[in-house]
Amino acid sequence: MRRIVILGSTGSIGVNTLEVAKTLGAGVEVVGLSTNRDVAGLAGQVREHGPQAVAIADESVSDEPLKALGEGCPKVYRGTSGLARLAETAGVDLIVNALVGASGIEPTLAAIAAGKDIAIANKECLVSAGEVIVGEARRRGVELIPVDSEHSAIHQCIRGEPKSGIKRIILTASGGPFIDTSAAGMAGVHALEALKHPTWSMGEKVTIDSATLLNKGFEVIEAHWLFGIDADRIDVLVERKSIVHSLVEFLDGSVMALLSVPDMRLSIQYALTYPERVETGLPKLNLNHMGGIDFEEPDRERFPCLDLAFEAVRRGGTSPAVLSAADEVAVASFLEGAIGFGEIYPVLRDVVRAHEPCSAESLKAVVEADRWGRQEASRLIGNTEGESLEC
Amino acid sequence: MRRIVILGSTGSIGVNTLEVAKTLGAGVEVVGLSTNRDVAGLAGQVREHGPQAVAIADESVSDEPLKALGEGCPKVYRGTSGLARLAETAGVDLIVNALVGASGIEPTLAAIAAGKDIAIANKECLVSAGEVIVGEARRRGVELIPVDSEHSAIHQCIRGEPKSGIKRIILTASGGPFIDTSAAGMAGVHALEALKHPTWSMGEKVTIDSATLLNKGFEVIEAHWLFGIDADRIDVLVERKSIVHSLVEFLDGSVMALLSVPDMRLSIQYALTYPERVETGLPKLNLNHMGGIDFEEPDRERFPCLDLAFEAVRRGGTSPAVLSAADEVAVASFLEGAIGFGEIYPVLRDVVRAHEPCSAESLKAVVEADRWGRQEASRLIGNTEGESLEC
Numbered sequence: 001m002r003r004i005v006i007l008g009s010t011g012s013i014g015v016n017t018l019e020v021a022k023t024l025g026a027g028v029e030v031v032g033l034s035t036n037r038d039v040a041g042l043a044g045q046v047r048e049h050g051p052q053a054v055a056i057a058d059e060s061v062s063d064e065p066l067k068a069l070g071e072g073c074p075k076v077y078r079g080t081s082g083l084a085r086l087a088e089t090a091g092v093d094l095i096v097n098a099l100v101g102a103s104g105i106e107p108t109l110a111a112i113a114a115g116k117d118i119a120i121a122n123k124e125c126l127v128s129a130g131e132v133i134v135g136e137a138r139r140r141g142v143e144l145i146p147v148d149s150e151h152s153a154i155h156q157c158i159r160g161e162p163k164s165g166i167k168r169i170i171l172t173a174s175g176g177p178f179i180d181t182s183a184a185g186m187a188g189v190h191a192l193e194a195l196k197h198p199t200w201s202m203g204e205k206v207t208i209d210s211a212t213l214l215n216k217g218f219e220v221i222e223a224h225w226l227f228g229i230d231a232d233r234i235d236v237l238v239e240r241k242s243i244v245h246s247l248v249e250f251l252d253g254s255v256m257a258l259l260s261v262p263d264m265r266l267s268i269q270y271a272l273t274y275p276e277r278v279e280t281g282l283p284k285l286n287l288n289h290m291g292g293i294d295f296e297e298p299d300r301e302r303f304p305c306l307d308l309a310f311e312a313v314r315r316g317g318t319s320p321a322v323l324s325a326a327d328e329v330a331v332a333s334f335l336e337g338a339i340g341f342g343e344i345y346p347v348l349r350d351v352v353r354a355h356e357p358c359s360a361e362s363l364k365a366v367v368e369a370d371r372w373g374r375q376e377a378s379r380l381i382g383n384t385e386g387e388s389l390e391c
Numbered sequence: 392m393r394r395i396v397i398l399g400s401t402g403s404i405g406v407n408t409l410e411v412a413k414t415l416g417a418g419v420e421v422v423g424l425s426t427n428r429d430v431a432g433l434a435g436q437v438r439e440h441g442p443q444a445v446a447i448a449d450e451s452v453s454d455e456p457l458k459a460l461g462e463g464c465p466k467v468y469r470g471t472s473g474l475a476r477l478a479e480t481a482g483v484d485l486i487v488n489a490l491v492g493a494s495g496i497e498p499t500l501a502a503i504a505a506g507k508d509i510a511i512a513n514k515e516c517l518v519s520a521g522e523v524i525v526g527e528a529r530r531r532g533v534e535l536i537p538v539d540s541e542h543s544a545i546h547q548c549i550r551g552e553p554k555s556g557i558k559r560i561i562l563t564a565s566g567g568p569f570i571d572t573s574a575a576g577m578a579g580v581h582a583l584e585a586l587k588h589p590t591w592s593m594g595e596k597v598t599i600d601s602a603t604l605l606n607k608g609f610e611v612i613e614a615h616w617l618f619g620i621d622a623d624r625i626d627v628l629v630e631r632k633s634i635v636h637s638l639v640e641f642l643d644g645s646v647m648a649l650l651s652v653p654d655m656r657l658s659i660q661y662a663l664t665y666p667e668r669v670e671t672g673l674p675k676l677n678l679n680h681m682g683g684i685d686f687e688e689p690d691r692e693r694f695p696c697l698d699l700a701f702e703a704v705r706r707g708g709t710s711p712a713v714l715s716a717a718d719e720v721a722v723a724s725f726l727e728g729a730i731g732f733g734e735i736y737p738v739l740r741d742v743v744r745a746h747e748p749c750s751a752e753s754l755k756a757v758v759e760a761d762r763w764g765r766q767e768a769s770r771l772i773g774n775t776e777g778e779s780l781e782c
Binding site: 156157159160161162164165167170237247249250251252253254255256257258259260261263266269270273275276277278279280282283284285287288289290291292293294295296297 | 551667
């Protein structure tokens with residue numbers, strides 16, 4: 001039986017994780033849950049799953065819906081440090097980090113320090129603080145199991161393989177909603193159009209990142225840290241059906257591919273049951289006459305954010321953290337209507353190129369870079385004044 | 392450095408194995424080679440690879456071309472027992488069994504008894520004597536590494552996976568030269584047409600077996616023994632490009648697929664270097680715009696030999712051995728023009744159904760069944776008298 005804590009349980013991945021936990025029945029016990037601001041949603045989850053503790057990240061929101069549970073109200077932690085306390089809960093085997101944004105870094109490090117394995121869905125966490133997190137995880141002998149379908153696919157493809165035999169990783173991309181939209185057409189799209197992803201139903205931030213392909217760029221950075229592979233050995237190919245979730249090419253020319261229906265519960269379940277696999281009635285792929293799987297190069301002209309992620313990795317140090325932070329601001333500004341879709345890239349590019357990278361070996365440097373990236377993006381978008389960053 | 396013996400080095404797989412051994416350079420030493428009757432070919436291989444011993448299976452052919460090598464002539468063994476002696480050679484790590492037909496059983500068992508790992512390309516050996524061979528290999532802790540592209544693919548897909556997580560194995564088939572030929576058209580095809588395989592260049596016997604899809608049926612039986620999976624959990628799908636070499640579906644719905652260019656040197660090299668993978672300049676798959684991979688059910692009406700193999704497994708015991716033996720006779724008769732392509736199946740079906748299966752746990756029973764299957768097929772084709780078989 002696996003005892004888990006889900007950080008970010010009211011988000012898209014969190015909700016799916018609870019659904020998977022339910023189908024796994026006695027195989028999983030939900031010990032802790034957390035939300036950023038959706039306390040009512042959290043209270044509903046508490047009623048259904050009865051965790052021993054919960055955390056509310058945003059200290060400004062009321063915990064009334066939890067209090068209303070009366071005797072059913074679990075222990076309640078508050079703030080980012082509350083997430084960290086929840087992640088350290090004794091007797092827990094696995095922390096599911098389903099948080100969005102850089103807020104996941106601190107609780108992740110707390111969980112690692114407490115020796116918990118981590119199912120990681122929080123990509124900004126690895127993008128910004130990959131060096132710190134992977135380094136700490138290695139030191140503590142903690143396993144990082146990816147939840148993202150692409151990284152889960154790679155994790156599966158390289159099981160039992162010596163790392164020395166890997167030639168390259170090929171991340172697949174559905175291409176997002178604008179795969180066939182002209183550059184001119186893309187410049188003027190509205191938030192609602194960008195929020196329509198062809199195959200995956202996800203949170204708003206990651207859906208916009210999918211539309212710009214920056215999400216794929218972030219996944220390149222994640223894969224770099226998770227699997228210890230240089231970014232120049234990570235490629236991206238568009239596979240429009242979202243059936244092939246990623247591939248690994250080995251030195252001998254063999255290519256391993258992981259296929260399934262596009263359903264995030266599969267990779268969530270993989271992370272919860274690893275190294276075992278169990279049958280829980282998740283939808284099965286019908287291979288017969290699925291209409292042809294094909295791969296194509298992404299259009300790097302129309303989707304410049306993809307190469308910007310590679311550029312950030314090449315610049316090294318805190319550059320990816322700055323990119324990730326700036327993106328949180330830029331996407332929020334786009335969703336609020338403050339900037340157009342076509343303005344996301346120039347903002348990110350200018351922030352990344354204005355940044356003199358610092359070493360990303362310390363959390364402090366990453367946090368500073370994150371703060372600076374947000375500030376610089378805000379300044380460029382026209383919200384605030386800028387300032388310089390010193391390593 | 393791996394020291395190898397290749398049984399059947401003058402055949403298609405043997406020649407490719409030597410080519411792979413050459414590209415692996417110092418990683419592989421060729422210690423022994425064997426041929427059935429192509430002594431001139433063997434002598435050429437001796438000149439190039441300098442093995443310490445060779446074997447000629449057919450005792451009736453002259454060893455003159457070897458003698459002509461003078462001081463370069465290695466130790467020469469004769470007959471099937473000579474193959475077995477070669478397979479036992481001290482200091483050898485791996486026996487590549489590239490023999491065709493049931494003649495490979497005895498040397499395989501000799502190699503297992505001597506504790507040698509076996510790269511197995513000799514499918515009839517596993518089809519007929521799978522129970523004996525796999526049982527002995529388990530007892531001696533000997534590894535059987537498949538060389539066939541399909542089984543190599545499965546071996547790769549399940550590396551690092553607990554067997555309990557496997558739901559089913561899906562063997563892919565190119566479909567052979569008659570995938571789009573009508574039943575009437577197939578009945579009258581000539582040997583030359585049947586020998587034209589769309590994607591693989593192989594020996595004559597296996598090419599005809601590919602045209603009837605019995606080869607795929609044999610592969611089902613092989614997979615059953617190699618991976619310890621019931622035949623009812625092994626499916627066959629046609630993938631016309633021969634890029635996906637097989638797939639494994641896990642209990643959770645994930646499907647692992649192994650892709651590469653159709654080149655038997657890949658799976659040969661995999662077997663020679665396992666568990667490592669090395670770069671030797673073998674052709675690489677270009678995933679970009681390969682034109683769509685699709686899968687379809689094989690037509691079991693037009694290719695009844697496929698289901699006959701499943702029927703033989705269900706009948707159990709010596710039934711697969713009888714099928715395999717009868718097929719050697721039927722294919723030879725077809726190649727000689729004694730029977731038509733459409734007559735192969737009825738002969739095999741009648742032999743299998745006339746056979747009262749014996750336990751296949753002993754080599755003796757398998758050898759007897761093999762003898763009886765040949766005799767019964769010959770009788771049906773009209774060559775000889777029949778007789779009954781007692782377990």
